[in-house]
Amino acid sequence: MTIYHDTLVWLAKSAGLFYLMGLSLIVLIYTYWPSNKKRFNEAAETIFQDEDKPCR
Amino acid sequence: MIGQLTKGERQLALVILIFLGLVGLAMAAGGRHDPLGAHGALVIVCALAGLMAVIAAYFDPEPDPERLDRYYDDPSKIGIVIAMIWVVVGLFVGDWVAWLLVNPDLTFDAGWASFGRLRPVHTTSVIFGFGGNALIATSFYVMQRTSRARLPDQLSPLFVLFGYNVFCLLAVSGYLIGVTQSKEYAEPEWYADIWLVIVWVTYLVLYLRTLARRKEPHIYVANWYYLAFIVVVAMLHIVNNLAVPVSLGHAKSYSLFAGVQDAMTEWWYGHNAVAFFLTAGFLGMMYYYLPVRAGRPIFSYRLSIISFWGITFFYMWAGSHHLHYTALPQWVQTLGMTFSLMLLVPSWASATNALLTLNGAWHKVRDDATLRFMMVAAVFYGLTTFEGSFMAIRPVNSLSHYTDWTIGHVHAGALGWVAMITFGSIYASVPWLWKRESMYSPRLVEAHFWLALTGTIVYVMAMWNSGIVQGLMWRTYDDSGTLAYSFLDTVIAMHPYYIARAVGGLLFLIGALIGCYNIWMTIRGVPSAAPRVATDTAAESPVAVPAGAAAFRSGE
Structure with a gap:
């Protein structure tokens, strides 16, 4: 199968554009979803540990 | 080191090493009329050393x-020591080639000492030798702490670490005897590439196995960056190195790609090596060591997630900016340029996030050179990503491309960002790993910091000047419409800048040597003669961190 240059350009300018816009939207929704706030704040604190040993 | 392996792991290690030795023997026999034979001998020596x-x-x-x-910290300790050896080798060879440009006679009439062979020795030693070992060592440290899980076994981390260094040795020794596939930052030939794939897949599986054992439900953001580094580097490495060897007894191979497709594949690889080897991995380091050292959680965890996805998905398309004004279709060049400009958003989000984390801890930055290394790294990260986006604009690139400006840009990133964040992380880790109260001498850390910073500024300023002078001379026409300067005129004009650059590099090398001495004395546990500043002691211990962090937050 030969992939023509014009086909690739068309694909990049249509599907490529919407793919990246959709992806950005999904990331922003995930990041700012209200119920995730608590989890992220807790995650930021997890690196401060009282003892330097594993749980398992 | 071997004492930490169980009986079964020791037996498995023997099996792996015997197999490696046999592969080396086959390479030495099959490639006896070729440089491949010498590499077979090197593999045999490595296998024998391991067996013994x-x-x-x-x-x-x-x-x-x-x-x-x-936690299983032996591999992190060994990795840090190996990284410091590589950085001295890499910086030494780098400074040598810098002086070679000042005085071309420094090759001593030896083929192996020509610029074209020594330069990849420099780039591979600093990027893969120093950077790679530092990333492996710190990733083992960080993934265990953030998952609160010990590495799943004792053998595979050592396999990853030593296997990776066998690859680095094959690469660097190969350049000196003329083995190269002539792709920038992907010079090693097919057999070394196959070996790296085996090592890298083991590394990925090891990381995923540790994460699978984690206690924390959420995977801390530093791990996302380290994982992106591992996954994407595997992908880039495999695609860019698709090649067919002349025969199984020859080092030489031919790439699957040709012409402009080859150039595009190479720069898709090359720029993403910058993105995922020299950026994502080191951002992983920054997102762990900087908050811990400062005793404050990252300014905005949400911002770190947005930056992560931005960097991961934008960088992938930026490589074509290396091929402006070439046979590459115009729209692909424009695509690369646009994505490079968009990259400024996640890059500056990361740099800003790091610097805002330090709000409320600036007195620590003043007193603690280790934290200052990390702060300056974040500043250089911001500067270099701005410069990179700017240089990717086609008309700007017409001035900067093929000149020393590019070299200046790369070193602002490599010295200012990558090396600084690594030295900061190493100075933070060494006392934690070897259970020392602090580094042997905080004053030597200070000395290293100022030498590194001065060296970087001298280097980058010299190359900016040299690059712009060179670029302008190349495009100056006289009244009759012919070029005003010959190429030789530009070489003479760059000479003073080359001296300055070599001096800057030398300062950076001296700083690294001081760092090696300081780390060595800390490992040996020699008590420091210098009086210790109270704040240093508090900042050195990870146990003291939560208390300090809580004190800051209660005041907010």
């Missing part, structure tokens, strides 16, 4: 079951 180490400790008692209550 395992056999010498084979009958030692099995490791204590209580070890499972501790």
Whole structure:
């Protein structure tokens, strides 16, 4: 199968554009979803540990 | 080291090493009329050294079951020491080639000492030798702490670490005897590339196995960056190195790609090596060590997630900016340029996030050179990503491309960002790993910091000047419409800048040597003669961190 240059350009300018816009939207929704706030704040604190040993 | 392996792991190590030795033997026999034979001998020597180490400790008692209550830090310790050896080698060869440009006679009439062979020795030693070992060592440290899980076994981390260094040795020794596939930052030939794939897949599986054992439900953001580094580097490495060897007895191979497709594949690889080897991995380091050292959580965890996805998905398309004004279709060049400009958003989000984390801890930045290394790294990260986006704009690139400006840009990133964040992380880790109160000498850390910063500024300023002078001279026309300067005129104009650059590099090398001495004395546990500043002691211990962090937050 030969992939023509014009086909690739068309694909990049249509599907490529919407793919990246959709992806950005999904990331922003995930990041700012209200119920995730608590989890992220807790995650930021997890690196401060009282003892330097594993749980398992 | 071997004492930490269980009986079964020692046996498996022997099997792996014997297999490696046999592969080396086959390479030496099959490639006896070719440089491949010399590499076969090198593989045999590596396998024998490993075999001797395992056999010498084979009958030692099995490791204590209580070890499972501790993190497995041997590979991190060894990795840090190896990284410091590579950085000295890499900076030394780098400064040598810098002086070679000042005085071309410094090759001593030896083929192996020509610029074209020494330069990849420099780039591979600093990027893969120093950077790669530092990333492996710190990733083992960070993934265990953030998952609160010990590495799943004792053998595979050592396999990853030593296997990776065998690859680095094959690469660097190969350049000196003329083995190269002539792709920038992907010079090693097919057999070394196949070996790296095996090592890298083991690394990925090891990382995922550790994460699978994690106690924390959420995977801390530093791990996302380290994982992106591992996954994407595997992908880039495999695609860019698709090649067919002349025969199994020859080092030489031919790439699957040709012409402009080859150039595009190479720069898709090359720029993403910058993105995922020299950026994502080191951002992983920054997102762990900087908050811990400052005693403050990252300014905005949400911002770190947005930056992560931005960097991961934008960088992938930016490589074509290396091929402006070439046979590459115009729209692909424009695509690369646009994505490079968009990249400014996640890059500056990361740099800003790091600097805002330090709000409320600036007195620590003043007193603690280790934290200052990390702060300056974040500043250089911001500067370099701005410069990179700017240079990717086609008309700007017409001035900067093929000049020393590019070299200046790369070193602002490599010295200012990558090396600074690594030295900061290493100075933070060494006392934690070897259970020392602090580094042997905080004053030597200070000295290293100022030498590194001065060296970087001298280097980058010299190359900016040289690059712009060179670029302008190349495009100056006289009244009759012909070029005003010959190429030789531009070489003479750059000479003073080359001297300055070599001096800057030398300062950076001296700083690294001081760092090696300081780390060595800390490992040996020699008490420091210098009076210790109270704040240093508090900042050195990870146990003291939560208390300090809580004190800051209660005041907010």
